[in-house]
Amino acid sequence: MYIHPLKGYKEAFTPSQFDSTLPQDTITLIDQSGSDKHVAPFLKPSLEAFENPERIEMTLQYLEETKSLEGIKTFKTAQATKEEALLVHKPYLVQSVELMSELGGGVLGEAAWASEDLWSSAMHALGGALLAGELVASKACRHSFALVRPPGHHATTSSSMGLCFFNNVAIAVKKIQAENGIRRVSILDIDDHFGNGTSEIFYEDPNVQFISIHEYDYMSYGIGHYREVGHGNGCGTNINIPLHMESPDSSYQTAMDKVVAPAIERFNPDIIAVSAGFDAHFADPIGEMAIDSRTYWYIASMVERLVKSCDMKGSFWVLEGGYNPLTLGPCIRATLEGLQGKPCPELEDQEPRDEEEDVVKFNRRIIKRILNTVSPFF
Numbered sequence: 609m610y611i612h613p614l615k616g617y618k619e620a621f622t623p624s625q626f627d628s629t630l631p632q633d634t635i636t637l638i639d640q641s642g643s644d645k646h647v648a649p650f651l652k653p654s655l656e657a658f659e660n661p662e663r664i665e666m667t668l669q670y671l672e673e674t675k676s677l678e679g680i681k682t683f684k685t686a687q688a689t690k691e692e693a694l695l696v697h698k699p700y701l702v703q704s705v706e707l708m709s710e711l712g713g714g715v716l717g718e719a720a721w722a723s724e725d726l727w728s729s730a731m732h733a734l735g736g737a738l739l740a741g742e743l744v745a746s747k748a749c750r751h752s753f754a755l756v757r758p759p760g761h762h763a764t765t766s767s768s769m770g771l772c773f774f775n776n777v778a779i780a781v782k783k784i785q786a787e788n789g790i791r792r793v794s795i796l797d798i799d800d801h802f803g804n805g806t807s808e809i810f811y812e813d814p815n816v817q818f819i820s821i822h823e824y825d826y827m828s829y830g831i832g833h834y835r836e837v838g839h840g841n842g843c844g845t846n847i848n849i850p851l852h853m854e855s856p857d858s859s860y861q862t863a864m865d866k867v868v869a870p871a872i873e874r875f876n877p878d879i880i881a882v883s884a885g886f887d888a889h890f891a892d893p894i895g896e897m898a899i900d901s902r903t904y905w906y907i908a909s910m911v912e913r914l915v916k917s918c919d920m921k922g923s924f925w926v927l928e929g930g931y932n933p934l935t936l937g938p939c940i941r942a943t944l945e946g947l948q949g950k951p952c953p954e955l956e957d958q959e960p961r962d963e964e965e966d967v968v969k970f971n972r973r974i975i976k977r978i979l980n981t982v983s984p985f986f
């Protein structure tokens with residue numbers, strides 16, 4: 609399919625050059641199209657091949673064609689620096705991503721393959737996340753969304769894995785804490801999969817609350833359990849909400865109402881960072897949950913309400929998963945409308961679906977147990 613380039617977009621610029629006169633209620637979108645050529649070199653078709661440049665190109669095309677970017681300020685991302693990647697990662701990890709890209713490709717970790725374009729793509733993705741964080745932390749805008757790839761939330765301090773090389777959100781959080789006077793941050797990870805990297809990075813940090821709603825893998829990894837609550841000074845700041853596969857919209861809304869909203873209110877952060885994965889959509893080829901764009905609108909609306917009620921600076925969102933390029937557009941459109949305080953739009957991916965009653969009951973029981981586990985820390 610031919611994807612036409614967007615018209616009227618700003619050229620690449622360095623983060624320090626953003627327009628600080630933007631009104632504070634502005635929403636910005638930072639896009640990486642053209643600087644995300646990385647494609648894992650596969651010898652045969654594989655699920656991981658869905659993580660490719662079309663995710664961004666087709667999303668931008670959808671947003672433009674549906675006029676979803678009206679009133680939204682758009683920027684192009686610029687490349688981050690090695691020093692910025694080192695705010696979180698070991699030098700070994702950063703050097704191996706660079707070296708493996710120079711060599712033209714190779715294996716960097718479990719489900720983490722380099723290509724000759726990986727270094728440039730990963731550093732531009734990180735640049736987009738950093739800009740998204742900086743725009744909100746400096747009060748240049750209220751909410752920002754970095755439409756970038758490859759994703760980041762599985763990357764730990766020392767390991768690339770699960771299609772992730774640099775932990776974009778974690779580095780952006782460290783950067784605004786170091787340079788913008790931000791003290792407390794709540795990270796909300798809504799990707800289908802557990803954000804193991806981000807959880808590990810902040811597991812003992814009392815100033816960063818990590819909340820993850822994810823599909824719990826009862827069979828294989830066994831990580832992301834609700835009993836993982838943080839350690840040492842960070843005890844109580846890690847909140848895992850593992851839901852059953854095929855969880856519907858109603859379970860996500862219950863998790864947001866009963867756990868996420870009260871936890872963030874009690875933590876009272878300066879900013880919310882969102883690891884914005886959209887692979888919990890029912891039509892996603894990799895995730896196995898059963899929600900649609902209405903839930904992403906619901907989450908975004910709640911984030912906007914929390915920003916207002918807790919008098920925060922705002923929220924910044926960084927793309928993680930979401931591998932059906934036909935549903936990423938509607939989900940991100942619904943997200944942007946939620947952040948703008950608009951009513952839930954009726955979109956083409958929304959359809960009546962039967963809820964699995966057993967799944968809903970299971971999730972209710974899990975959410976009760978989560979509350980019993982984490983509420984002593986509130």
Ligand SMILES: [Zn+2]
Pocket residue numbers: 799800801885887928929930
């Ligand atoms: Zn995912």
